[in-house]
Amino acid sequence: MTTTKGTDRRPGPGPLRQALRLGRTEFTLFVRYKTALMYLIMPLILLMPVANMESVPVLGEYTTTDLALVGTIGAIALFLGLGHPSNVFTARREALVLKRLRVSGVPQTAIFGGVFLVVLLFTLLIAALIVGGSMALGGSMPVDPVMLVFSVVLGCSAMTLLGLLVTPFVSNAESAQMLSMVPMMALLFLSGSFIPLEAMPDTLRQVALLLPVAPTVEMAQAAYVGYDVFGGFEGAERVGFLGLWAGALPNIGVMLVWIVGLALLVRRYFVWDPRRP
Amino acid sequence: MPKTANTNAEISAPHTTTEPTVVVRDLRQRYGDFEAVKGVSFEIRPGELFALLGTNGAGKTTTIETLEGFRAPSAGTVRVFGQDPLGQPVGVRERTNAVLQGSGLMEDLSVDETLALARDLAADPREPDEILRLIGLADKRGLRVRQLSGGQKRRLDLGLALLTRPEVLYLDEPTTGMDPEARHETWRIITDLKREGVAVLLTTHYLEEAERLADRLAIMHRGEVHVEGTLGEVLAGWGDRVSFLLPSDVRTDDLPELEGAEVEVQTREQRLWATYTVREGDVADRAHHAVAALMAWAGERGGTLQHLQVRGASLEDVFLRVADGAANLVGE
Numbered sequence A: 001m002t003t004t005k006g007t008d009r010r011p012g013p014g015p016l017r018q019a020l021r022l023g024r025t026e027f028t029l030f031v032r033y034k035t036a037l038m039y040l041i042m043p044l045i046l047l048m049p050v051a052n053m054e055s056v057p058v059l060g061e062y063t064t065t066d067l068a069l070v071g072t073i074g075a076i077a078l079f080l081g082l083g084h085p086s087n088v089f090t091a092r093r094e095a096l097v098l099k100r101l102r103v104s105g106v107p108q109t110a111i112f113g114g115v116f117l118v119v120l121l122f123t124l125l126i127a128a129l130i131v132g133g134s135m136a137l138g139g140s141m142p143v144d145p146v147m148l149v150f151s152v153v154l155g156c157s158a159m160t161l162l163g164l165l166v167t168p169f170v171s172n173a174e175s176a177q178m179l180s181m182v183p184m185m186a187l188l189f190l191s192g193s194f195i196p197l198e199a200m201p202d203t204l205r206q207v208a209l210l211l212p213v214a215p216t217v218e219m220a221q222a223a224y225v226g227y228d229v230f231g232g233f234e235g236a237e238r239v240g241f242l243g244l245w246a247g248a249l250p251n252i253g254v255m256l257v258w259i260v261g262l263a264l265l266v267r268r269y270f271v272w273d274p275r276r277p
Numbered sequence B: 001m002p003k004t005a006n007t008n009a010e011i012s013a014p015h016t017t018t019e020p021t022v023v024v025r026d027l028r029q030r031y032g033d034f035e036a037v038k039g040v041s042f043e044i045r046p047g048e049l050f051a052l053l054g055t056n057g058a059g060k061t062t063t064i065e066t067l068e069g070f071r072a073p074s075a076g077t078v079r080v081f082g083q084d085p086l087g088q089p090v091g092v093r094e095r096t097n098a099v100l101q102g103s104g105l106m107e108d109l110s111v112d113e114t115l116a117l118a119r120d121l122a123a124d125p126r127e128p129d130e131i132l133r134l135i136g137l138a139d140k141r142g143l144r145v146r147q148l149s150g151g152q153k154r155r156l157d158l159g160l161a162l163l164t165r166p167e168v169l170y171l172d173e174p175t176t177g178m179d180p181e182a183r184h185e186t187w188r189i190i191t192d193l194k195r196e197g198v199a200v201l202l203t204t205h206y207l208e209e210a211e212r213l214a215d216r217l218a219i220m221h222r223g224e225v226h227v228e229g230t231l232g233e234v235l236a237g238w239g240d241r242v243s244f245l246l247p248s249d250v251r252t253d254d255l256p257e258l259e260g261a262e263v264e265v266q267t268r269e270q271r272l273w274a275t276y277t278v279r280e281g282d283v284a285d286r287a288h289h290a291v292a293a294l295m296a297w298a299g300e301r302g303g304t305l306q307h308l309q310v311r312g313a314s315l316e317d318v319f320l321r322v323a324d325g326a327a328n329l330v331g332e
């Protein structure tokens, strides 16, 4: 056995590679816990109201069904991001798993990054299934797939951070699940994927777009249809690549403010040790 | 005593190997109104093992948690490699590791997966195969952690702590739940680490463990250090014991008084035993003088000292005295 002295230590793998590595283990555990199955079934439940909806054309060849279908992707990020990290990080904190990782030298960002990656991966997977399914039924390719993926990244980031922020308030995984239901339900109803933003009174719609889910839902819909839907479906026009991104800027701004704010709160209030003062 | 050496180390050049890597000064730690640690100071140098012993709830784990950077001191300072460990800055976290009092393994991973994860996260890891051999779990590598026995999990905890080649190691009751063989093996591993220059902080309730491994030790009770020093120093202060069967014709009051010693009479196996505890005088020959005086006394009476025993204080004697004495103080 040999011990390396501080000065001639090799540089570490760095937080990014550590996050990717932890993401791999998170994935293994996600599948092993059988949570994966639950999260794969959930979209079906979300899609039920969509299937029963009367399909009317709104934007060119695109129907309300198409838009609702794409809108569910935002809700998936909400369920996974808020549901999964709050649950497993509470359980792991109580089992000292988080503390063990920290004392072995893994930085906070890598640990949070690992769980973010599993949320992102699964949300993208379900998004691909939804889009793929819609295409199989005669739908079209998303017009701007990059914006679609970007909206998922933004949504997953904000929701994962929100999920992490639930953990200091609870002392076991069950109460984490219960407590995360509160913001989950509130955000779901104001997300635009359960009740279309179009159907909301104007002020409520404005409020919803300042919360951290609806902006991503709107972006996903815009990305799918290629119309500038950011001011509402009515009068929305087909725009080019740059026009679409320009229209999305306010939504991106709102999401970034949320992500930075939530990240600061997580940094300040996240609890690593089950035995806190 | 280390106290003088330590002021020198602070001034001397940074490459001096004897410079302490862990320094704790007047550490206080409160939980609300309750003060769990009340002014603890110690330091640990490379290759040195410092044992923090003490009663349940004395504040050992709290002290370690502060060193691990999980909580800021209520008062006082802690330094690891000269840095404040709070929040695990990079210069500290990559060079330290720990065995936690409660293990912290991911139960749904296999032993192999656990070690592979730790290896991939570390800067300069030991190979998992080497660790498996060290901790004797090579034949369990395929099992899920939840399928391991308590002692096997404890060995895996130790293995994970060694894997990152730490220069400072915190071991919070590392051998709890291990069988005697595994414990001896662990002692061997820890001795090797010391030889390589690792600074080790150990807490344990197995006093034999501290006797074997500790270069210096402290005994804590209710947040305070009551005794500190090398094993020799600690034991010297607590005296040598000379005991013998009290002759049936001698009353307690008839026993001779010895300078620097106290006598106590106890009943064991329905007979009376006299025990002299010799605390004063030169450590090297105080027991000899006490025995000589007692033999002379017995000779004058025309008898012998039956079942004569001479022994130094054990760490257990000291520990019980600390636990007990302080408890009495509070009771008064």
Ligand SMILES: Nc1ncnc2c1ncn2[C@@H]1O[C@H](COP(=O)(O)OP(=O)(O)OP(=O)(O)O)[C@@H](O)[C@H]1O
Pocket (backbone or CB within 6 Å): A275, A276, A277, B031, B034, B036, B054, B055, B056, B057, B058, B059, B060, B061, B062, B063, B101
């Ligand atoms: N969050 C907390 N709130 C209140 N008191 C606490 C908290 N955490 C620890 N304590 C108290 O601090 C004291 C010291 O605890 P600590 O775990 O450091 O003891 P210890 O010396 O490690 O004991 P043991 O040998 O039993 O492991 C205990 O009395 C404990 O009850």
Ligand SMILES: [Mg+2]
Pocket (backbone or CB within 6 Å): B060, B061, B062, B101, B172
């Ligand atoms: Mg403890």
